[in-house]
Amino acid sequence: MTPSEVWQAALDETMALAKQASRNGRTINVSPEVAALLESVGARTTTEPVGMAAEDSADEQGDPRTADLKALADTVRACQKCGLCETRTQTVFSDGSPYARLVFVGEAPGGDEDRQGVPFVGRAGQLLTDIIVKGMKMNRSDVYICNVLKCRPPENRNPTPAEVEQCEPYLIRQLELIQPKVICALGLYAAQSLLKTTDTVGRLRGKWHTYHGIPLRVTYHPAYLLRNPEDKAKTWADVQEVMKVLDGSVTL
Numbered sequence: 001m002t003p004s005e006v007w008q009a010a011l012d013e014t015m016a017l018a019k020q021a022s023r024n025g026r027t028i029n030v031s032p033e034v035a036a037l038l039e040s041v042g043a044r045t046t047t048e049p050v051g052m053a054a055e056d057s058a059d060e061q062g063d064p065r066t067a068d069l070k071a072l073a074d075t076v077r078a079c080q081k082c083g084l085c086e087t088r089t090q091t092v093f094s095d096g097s098p099y100a101r102l103v104f105v106g107e108a109p110g111g112d113e114d115r116q117g118v119p120f121v122g123r124a125g126q127l128l129t130d131i132i133v134k135g136m137k138m139n140r141s142d143v144y145i146c147n148v149l150k151c152r153p154p155e156n157r158n159p160t161p162a163e164v165e166q167c168e169p170y171l172i173r174q175l176e177l178i179q180p181k182v183i184c185a186l187g188l189y190a191a192q193s194l195l196k197t198t199d200t201v202g203r204l205r206g207k208w209h210t211y212h213g214i215p216l217r218v219t220y221h222p223a224y225l226l227r228n229p230e231d232k233a234k235t236w237a238d239v240q241e242v243m244k245v246l247d248g249s250v251t252l
Ligand code: SF4
Pocket: 076, 079, 080, 081, 082, 083, 084, 085, 091, 149, 150, 151, 163, 166, 167
């Protein structure tokens, strides 16, 4: 690489780190010279005493939470614990921020997700994005989105209890690492799998549950809402209750 290419690569990497820190509501410390260069390419910088965020800076450099989640995603990518490994195109681990205060949990990847490797894409995914952006006034990148199962069941059939049992430890570990303030279970199978119940969504929504000590709210799956738009108002009521906990106006 030429010296200018090396410099450009370093600048690109620094910009990527700054964007990641910004998404997580954190900062990185750089020298005044580097700050001036970042500002010249549009970055926003502030002046703080050197050493003020030494602990944060060290943590950010290592970013152990992101590293642990990446290691877990790598483990999932190689997983063959159940038969779904034979029919998947790829595993679907998550989308969003490792530092999210809200985690949405669905049932399992569908066809679009299996092709793209990202949860909640396609029409149902767009509706979930609308709920987050238009309804909750958050960015999709502010929350964390995943499923109980990391591989698509053929023909989108329902997960079997054995598949849920095999795959659930990955979800439990994801939540241990993220430590969200609230979980929102999307749809019947996510709710039933997480809460170990056979109750319907109609009976489970409208009240708080807990999953491994984390408050959990149940609402309808976006795919169900596409078929039953008259129930969108109920989901709106559910996310309002979630928002009250997130903004601190309700303490559980
Ligand atoms: S669904 Fe879960 S347990 Fe089954 S192969 Fe995929 S990652 Fe492994």
